[in-house]
Amino acid sequence: MELHQLSRPTTPGLFVTGTGTEIGKTVVSCLIADQIRRFARPGERVGVLKPVASGCRKERGQLIAEDAEQLAHAADLDAAIGGLDLVTPIRFKPAVAPAMALEMEGKEALDWTPVDLAIKRLDETCDFVVAEGVGGVMVPMEKKPGGTMKGVVTCLDMMKALGWPVVIVADARLGTLNHTALTVQAVRGAGLKIVGVVLNRYDPRSDDESVRRNGEWIRTMCRVKILGLIPESEKAWDVRAIDPVLRDAADVFVYSKAVYLHNVGDDTRHRSKRIRLILRILLGFVAIVAGLAGWYVWEVSTYASRTFRAHAAGFVERLDRSESGLYLLRFDGDWDEIRGTPVKASDEFVRDFYRSVSKARNALCCESTDVRSGFYLTLDPESTTARHSVVLLDDGRLHIAKESADFLGEVPVYSAGDAARAGAE
Ligand SMILES: Nc1ncnc2c1ncn2[C@@H]1O[C@H](COP(=O)(O)OP(=O)(O)OP(=O)(O)O)[C@@H](O)[C@H]1O
Numbered sequence: 001m002e003l004h005q006l007s008r009p010t011t012p013g014l015f016v017t018g019t020g021t022e023i024g025k026t027v028v029s030c031l032i033a034d035q036i037r038r039f040a041r042p043g044e045r046v047g048v049l050k051p052v053a054s055g056c057r058k059e060r061g062q063l064i065a066e067d068a069e070q071l072a073h074a075a076d077l078d079a080a081i082g083g084l085d086l087v088t089p090i091r092f093k094p095a096v097a098p099a100m101a102l103e104m105e106g107k108e109a110l111d112w113t114p115v116d117l118a119i120k121r122l123d124e125t126c127d128f129v130v131a132e133g134v135g136g137v138m139v140p141m142e143k144k145p146g147g148t149m150k151g152v153v154t155c156l157d158m159m160k161a162l163g164w165p166v167v168i169v170a171d172a173r174l175g176t177l178n179h180t181a182l183t184v185q186a187v188r189g190a191g192l193k194i195v196g197v198v199l200n201r202y203d204p205r206s207d208d209e210s211v212r213r214n215g216e217w218i219r220t221m222c223r224v225k226i227l228g229l230i231p232e233s234e235k236a237w238d239v240r241a242i243d244p245v246l247r248d249a250a251d252v253f254v255y256s257k258a259v260y261l262h263n264v265g266d267d268t269r270h271r272s273k274r275i276r277l278i279l280r281i282l283l284g285f286v287a288i289v290a291g292l293a294g295w296y297v298w299e300v301s302t303y304a305s306r307t308f309r310a311h312a313a314g315f316v317e318r319l320d321r322s323e324s325g326l327y328l329l330r331f332d333g334d335w336d337e338i339r340g341t342p343v344k345a346s347d348e349f350v351r352d353f354y355r356s357v358s359k360a361r362n363a364l365c366c367e368s369t370d371v372r373s374g375f376y377l378t379l380d381p382e383s384t385t386a387r388h389s390v391v392l393l394d395d396g397r398l399h400i401a402k403e404s405a406d407f408l409g410e411v412p413v414y415s416a417g418d419a420a421r422a423g424a425e
């Protein structure tokens, strides 16, 4: 199985990475797992995972990762969840980068199947997972195209595949600004959320000025939370026998609890499902509103082209010249249904009308040879589409020809100037 085929965990979790190897990832992962275990509600289980480990010892023909032992101990790993194989599903003996260990075995690509099985098991049995990387984010995991680095899949690619928010462990001492900033940049660039940075081996009594200032610099320069400052401690390796000094690194405890409860904690899975549902409903609602708006705009625009504006006016010229002149029609309605009695326009309106027709190209007058009388109606002097023929019927009612093309074909069309002259006569 290839990395991109890996199941995406559904259980909420944290991925603990570091600015390099031996920086304290396991110590911090253990502190967080221990903390979460203690704050968990009854029945909730914390899972731990270090998908790939190198530098493992051989015992009774088995490769054992010390990190896995420490993680399992911190999380009080329940036998029902699984054994150390589940904590570190892929193990190498040489203490080198996994891709290098593979190379030493004459291989290039990793088979990610054991990691996939571990993820599925954790999804089935746990409420929260603390996962740990190998070395820093650019450590090569296998030789394969398509990764962050050319021809190489890195630890960051694995973090991306898992998708958990990231805790970065960095050294508190000189040199950390560069390493931390590079790590933050890479993790952010991969689109992963950074929960914060833990500074390890912090000594408040250090006469190195940078030790005291690094945290603040990292916070502002990298725009990250500093989750905690872990002092040097002889018992750092055993979180369950933790010494008071490490316990006093209360920031990590407080923050890991906060992280658990508020950031990516137990409710996240349900919350994210709820959020997804709400988003879907909102999206559906937006789609319906957009559809309705589209329909409305379409309807209004077609209605506008079909409807008759209130101030339509036209020139009526009967063949016998009786009652010739400008008629005004005040009507709102559908073209198909227009039936209205024209009203002889007032002199004032006639003046206005001619003033407007002389400006509006589409306000034309026409004369029919085959109908008793007719006029051209301009619905909207600004619109070039609103030319419809109107026929004044014998009984004085108006008949609207829907499309004036036929009508126009048979009758001379006069210009607005002609209309003006006609009106002036
Ligand atoms: N605050 C500390 N005080 C004392 N010892 C520490 C502290 N942090 C880490 N160590 C020790 O440093 C060593 C490396 O720590 P750790 O295993 O946590 O690093 P890591 O980043 O997980 O390394 P790897 O890359 O191998 O996974 C361990 O022996 C650990 O006990």
Ligand SMILES: C[C@H](N)[C@@H](CCCCCC(=O)O)NC(=O)O
Pocket: 021, 022, 052, 053, 054, 055, 094, 095, 096, 097, 098, 133, 134, 135, 136, 139
């Ligand atoms: C052997 C180490 N402890 C570690 C591998 C570190 C690889 C570092 C490679 C590098 O950055 O040069 N393995 C592990 O975390 O399982």
